[in-house]
Amino acid sequence: MCGNFGFLGKRLPQDDAELLPARVVEIFKTMGRETEIRGEQAGGGAIFARDRANQAIFVGEKVVNQKRKNLTQSLESAFSKTRRKAAGKGAKASDVAVLGIWHYRFATSSPPAVLETHWHEWMPARFANVWRVEEGKWICGRHLVNHRITHNGDFDGWTIFDNTIENAELGLWLQRVLHTPNAALGDSPKIAGMMDLLITQGMWDASLRLAHQLAIAESTRDACGGRTPSKDAPNTAPTEVEIEEWSAIAEKVFLSHQGKLLMPYASSMLELSRKHVNQFEQELVQAFSQHHSIGQWSARLPNFVKTAIHVFFHNNLYQATKLFLSRAHGSFGLVTASTLSEATLVVSAWGQPIATGFNVQDDYMVYASEPAAVDAVLSHIPRSYRLDLDQKGGEIAWVGVNHITVYSMLEDRELRSSELEERWIPLQGNSYILPPEEHAADPVQRDIQEIPKILKSIEQSWDDPTSFNRQTADYLVELLIEKAKNLKLERVTDTPAIDLLITGVESSLWLGERFAQDLTLICPALTVKTISSNQLLQRLQYDGSLRLGKTSIVLAISQSGQTFPTLQATNALEELHLQGNIREFFILTGELCSLMGTAISQYYYQESSFTRRIFINGSGRRTAEPTTVAIAAAQATLTELLLHVAKQLRARFPAHQGAFGMTLSTADVLMLEKMKIDFPNRAEAIVGITAKGKINRSSDYSQLLQSSKKWAQHIIEAPLVWAIHSLYIALTVGLGIPFIQTVFRIIFGFASLSIPGFLLPLLIAADILIYIFGPWLWSLALRYFQHRPLLARTGKRSVVIGDAPWIHQLLRCYVSKLFSLSYGIASLDVHGGNPQDHMLHQYGHRVVRGSLIFLGIPDGRRSPMQKESESAIVMSGKQAIGVQNLSTGAEIIALGHDPAIAHQSFQDAIVLSSSNIDTSFDRQITLEELRESRFTGFERLLASYVFFWAMAKQVASFPLLQYQHWKSQSRTRIMTTAAPVSRATVDRTKRPMERSGSR
Template sequence: MGKRLPQDEAELLPARVVEIFKTMGRETEIRGEQAGGGAIFARDRANQAIFVGEKVVNQKRRNLTQSLESAFSKTRRKAAGKGAKASDEAVVGIWHYRFATSSAPAVLETHWHEWMPARFANVWRVEAGKWICDRLLVNHRITHNGDFDGWTIFDDTIENAELGLWLQRVLHTPNAALGDSPKIAGMMDLLITQGMWDASLRLAYQMAVAESTRDACGGKTPTKDAPNTAPTEAQIQNWSTIVEKVFLDYQDKLLMPYANSMLELSRKHVNQFEQELIQALSQTIVCEKLAAFVKTAIHVFFHNNLYQATKLFLSRAQGSFGLVTASTLSEATLVVSAWGQPIATGFNVQDDYMVYASEPAAVDAVLSHIPRSYRLDLDQKGGEIAWVGVNHITVYSMLEDRELRSSELEERWIPLQGNSYILPPEKHAVDPVQRDIQEIPKILKSIEQSWDDPTSFNRQTADYFVELLIEKAKNLKLERVTDTPAIDLLITGVESSLWLGERFAQDLVLICPAMIVKTISSNQLLQRLQYDGSLRLGKTSIVLAISQSGQTFPTLQATNALEELRQQGNIREFFILTGEMCSLMGTAISQYYYQESSFTRRIFINGSGRRTAEPTTVAIAAAQATLTELLLYIAKQLTHQGAFGMTLSTADVLMLERMKIDFPTRAEAIVGITAKGEINRSSDYSQLIQSSKKWAQHIIEAPLVWAIHALYIVVTVGFGIPLVQTVCWIIFGFANLSIPGFLLPLLIVADILIYIFGPWLWSLALRYFQHRPLLARTGKRSVLIGDAPWIHQLLRCYVSKLFSLSYGIASLEVHGGNPQDHMLHHYGHRVVRGSLIFLGIPDGRRSPMQKESESAIVMSGKQAIGVQNLSTGAEIIALGHDPAIAHQSFQAAIVLSSSNLDASCDRQIALEELRESRFTGFERLLASYVFFWAMAKQVASFPLLQYQHWKSQSRTRIMTTAAPVSRATVDRSKRSMERSEV
């Protein structure tokens, strides 16, 4: 929303605004890009304010931002051709990207939404102390992130489905949309009434006279077949005529002297007007509630503009809302609301425009390079409603039931330049996965430097974290007297964040066996907080929540609940680990981001920032490295205390420190680039790239063979030269012989067989020349990834996302398992000729325990090889550090370089287990990232079957859909905690 500039000329949507949309769209796509819509304000030939809008359902391999603008630009040109012209008041654009939840992707279900189409109405307004009545085109539209569960009216909460049936009757307008959000549009049509007597009387009847939704359905429960007994449009028009007649008599008395708005009223004359209306309507409406009906109608006539209607809606709504409401009656303002869903607003002071987005990074991407630009994040926890214009904003707090003062807002403005809390936006890359992999060494180096600096945010947080652990250790004996002692540390997150947290928890217990450390998914945590007290959280418990984006929906909701518990004293402290300092989770724990704000010492930052690639690499690497730094820092500080049964000596910690210092160099060799960005084509990197090529050839074999066979048919049929017959004609021709008659049918059969079995024959030939197994099954391949649980889980998600947009003819099915546990039991019966198995093997040279692990995994691999048919079975690539794996009868082995062995390590099993989980296992993970990226890159580049391997169809990079428990209430959380206190 901004002022129209001279260079904008007559364009409905100026080119500069289109570029702003594209920038913000690219950042918002990670929340889902199944469908999208855009709308702008314009003026028609009669100078009436109108919406011009378009919606699209994105095709599987298309980019939503590009698809939407392509369609929307055509719509704007058509509208201009029909006489639409730009609005002089402001340039206003509203866009929404959708990830379907309550209904399947369809144009009808895509936002924006309207319930009633544009219609003309008499609209009263006040200008220079005078009443003016205009005949205006009325149209309201909304966009909505979140879930609309129900609305309270008639002293009852009406669920979404029933509400829709009721709205169809009350508004006398059907609506075929199945989703929840269209009902919000219907509610806006009902609630926006300022200056319109017909709309005011319709709303007043439902709020003051009707007693239930049944009143609009002939006394029956609302169903599709129920009759419509709501006041008819003719009845409402009749009432409106009576009311307007009285209003015309009173209008000059109702306003205060020199009034500039219809809210500046004379209470005395309003009361007289009310009594006169009751008298006038009593002859038409026989109703005990007539006085309440008239009082309500007068109130909503004067007050219910776009802003007040949104406040009324949210005050009675249930669900979560990132809501934007717009109306042709207020074309220079919007109302944006955040309650359980994020909304960020940004203001460019020098160029007089504002932007809003559900993704704060979208605001940053537009404004971060512009001086005097600021961001204001609405409080989604307590709920806030912002009435915004080009250069002004009014914010209403739902929690405090008041509008915030300017001074309160000033404290929350986030400057976007020179702010150490704000990272610069991610630069565009043709291949974001490759870019992320190549940045791993640089990020690892920056993490190391951060933890070496005692004044860094991470060190400040770590110092506080360790202080709490030391405090707990001193009181350990007192706390352990009960049968069920409270948890010392609870770690929560979802998916990748949770898996990393689980591994960190295992390692922490390894070095501190007396510490009680538990992990739980954020979704389960929310359920437990509400419905049972089995978490065993106590007043001394510490909680760590992990989320790369800092806004993963269940983890963010858990953050809100846990922060309440901390403030109530039900847990000792709450920490978060995110990709960057400025996040919604940070805001939830009262970390402010203006330059003078103090640091809470409760946020760990992995420094990877915001990443758009769905197959995540650098974010995982950064989180793993940060947790390693935290683990070693805890070990260093607690070793001297002897706390929690510490198993490591000072010498052990120093050895782990040396491993940590050496790790960035190892990472450089694996990913093929240094921390400074210099190419480093090491033997490790070369092995990975070369090995990936053969597996990529497996995947693209089917389309390549199809192309060869298609070419064969074109040549042999098109030119009439079937292969076998032609070869025989040539041979017999050179010998001056004629082909025997009995041989001709056989030659024809041979050509027919080639047409039928040609693809398989070409496959054999192709495999022969590429030195690949001849008798593997043809068609779609499957890969089984076997490694430690946290590694195979991460890789299964990574690889499946790399191939999520691949074509069925050149695709890959991905599975994962623990080769030391359940892998063969789950997948042994599914091994067929040509199955691909990728085994990560620990370095058995390091300790007897690691040797046993290596032997167990090698045994699993050999057992898989034993499942054969036609002397052909699975194809296995082993990845590890021990050169011995190259001699284990696997089809290929990638042996990563390693440091010299230290014989003294054999005496410390815990130390070697930590080396495996924090470093050598991490190296295998990085190597696997490179291997599968190179493989996917080759498949994604195949002619005519190209796809973007760095994204999926829906683009859900950030988990934004509701958790099983949308918001854990403070009261229930408190009760659960009271039951579980020790």
């Protein structure tokens, strides 16, 4: 879960002599803030500069972020010092270009450490003779050679010697071949080692070393004395002295041929005369055959020479990256940079995203794993464009300040300019691109307050027949109508295929599961299943029991549109769709422009057509980890879809049973429609603000804030008591006035008496007891004045959230993330369960004095089924209260719509306002169950968001213990690497790319 980003542009006159101009620092900060959601454990940055000898050098810094610090600020603080120190030692800005590469890391293959943090290099900077072609002439110079990489993804292995060498073995082999040890444990450092091996253009020593491995060596054992690579295996790879001898021979022959090798008017060393290269090759074979060790290779010598010459002329940064990826296994968002090419970068996307963006008017480009980072920099600048590399087929881009060459791994060719032009995404006036999220001091509060506005925009979108959502929904309905007509024919088989499969992970999956249950309630004959994206990936590869057929429809849900397992499942399912193995494939995301959208061939340039396969919830990109508005928007969108499907199917099949055994009448659908229309007003009352942004301090909102204060007081009790007791000790000990003794001295002093000798030891003992048990005594006093239970346990509290499965799962994640950065002395443990099922069995034995239980209770006034549910939950609550010690047990807050819950002996009850209730119970059970899942349960969820946010806000504001409640330490807002299923689980094919040598 990592992120690459960077900048490459011309140096402007106003940049002065700064190694990294101030304008680029601001671009770094903008992109860094957007990339933090991919991981904030550690980060590194590097730029090009020139040393006193005018050699190109890297200046870089890495940091491991502290738990409650911001990585962007921490990295720039450290990096700026490093740049100043480098400037003090004579480093000066490169006049060729301004180039910066950055990487943010979430540790996967190795723990967070500076050594494991990107950028990575294997071999340190070293001098080498490097040949170049300038103005049609060969020039040899002594250059400082250094290659660095940043990588997002997983590097599993590399194919050489007709075998795939796994990462760990590859590292041991590289240490011997390169004669450079490397202590890093991660997979990415091995990529840096491969770049040191593969970048050979213009360098005879590097070219001959690589040629030996490609054409002479037969296995990794050759470099390890015939043994399997291990830490204690010997190094029998060609020594540096041997390679110097070979280089001297090659250099001598090369000098005798160099004048003939280039084509007339050649501008690079790739423009060669094939005839003269062949002559050079033959003479070099003859020269090497005279060498005492090389001459023994006989039959393999010509291939060795041919390979060495080829990589000497061709293997620049770009070609070396192509060669590496042609044999690599894993997923790669890869950036490679070299001091030999300080005005260009190579960025690659294969199984991981890379977006590039170009600012035409200011002559610079940016790139990022997170497309929003590119948008944040360029969206306000005229004539700016974004190009997303194809991560599915694999693309490698060689980029300069104002040019880009893109190589397609799938098609094994460089794409034409006209092909790239069709893919440029304009960032201004593009209805497919949402503006970047504005910065907020409290993103959770901002997200909650925007819920009414987003719900209103969703409603307007679905009311518009031409909107993207309606177009997609109408297409889905067409497919369902077609399926309903053929229902009897399809059910003839013993194991009918799934009609609709819904997939996602975590919150997206839980919402999908509830949607599937509700759709099945409406259409019992429709076979609807749900599965996590990780399980789907595994079963697509190894298990044929998914029951997907040629008539099956699949819906994948991901708020970000790039959650790794769901994105990889999207790629696999789209392949099934293209092959005709499933009928259709839809996605639901937070915004139209997403990687999942790209995966199903939705393009985002202004003239592109809409695929009618994407649902958009309109919440956009959200950086707060405790997610609220994204969940609300997805729930509302799925409700709109559910009602649209029900309405259209009922209209198309008006008979009593309708399509798929439909259980709702036209009147029922209209009643649900009315509930949906009323819901935004209820949301405004709950979150305390209207869709237009006006404050609405309703009774619901005020109740939630008031009730949250007491639980917040429970959490901050320990640090507050600690502070009081510390002050007590400081005063009584510091001033030498023990409290009890001082009081008695004052009392006896008024009577002009001294304290009796027998009483003094007792007073001293009393003072000692206060010092020992003071925190508990202060707790009792504090609880008394705050009207909280006196005898609850002191210390860390536990919260158990009891509600319907989809609600308590969402809230458990939400609350735990709100407190993920809280200090241990002011924190809480979070659990969840279904109070109608297993909650008491799971947590009843763990109830202690002061346990906090938050119960969401359905409105029992609505139907007999809801009444039974309410009674069951109330019973669970009362049973929890019954677990007592010292006449004290759990503290329960009940949340619901029925005023009766306020009279159930719970410590607190939050009764949300509701419309008038018809108590006749003559309405359809299905209708009331849908009311509960789509609306009243949704209201409880929104109310819980406000309650726990207010509680966390108060805890996070406690002096000296402040923390950012809207994020976690690692900032894993999006799962962007295997989570936990690897991308390799899904079969993938690629065409072989041009390779040097036979192995």
